[in-house]
Amino acid sequence: MLGKNLHVKKGDTVMVVTGKDKNKTGKIIQILSKKDGVVVEGLNIVKRHTRARGNEAGGIVEKEAPLHISNVMVYCGKCKKPVRTRTSVLEDGKKTRVCVKCGESFDK
Secondary structure, eight states, rough: OOOOSOOEEETOOOESSSTTTTTTTEEEEEEETTTEEEEEESSSEEEEOOOOBBBBEEEEEEEEOOGGGGGGEEEETTEEEEEOOOEOOOTTOEEEEEEETTTTTTOO
């Protein structure tokens, strides 16, 4: 299966640029490529009422809900702001994502 070419990857630190969690940052823990969504750690918290199953207790559970991928931008630690990325080719031929403003690499 061919994946979509997305501007973020699992483990990236991102900033939410619109919505109820605007200007908050977090780490991507899951990418939902078919629905163009990302789950960000600690952001977009919703309450879900769950039924008890086996060993799991029922009740009201708070968990992260997906955000649309267009509502997040990669956060540059050097610039201290959300930035667009550009693809750059290294000397050994590998491609890496870099910050458009400062040139900081996001792929270590």
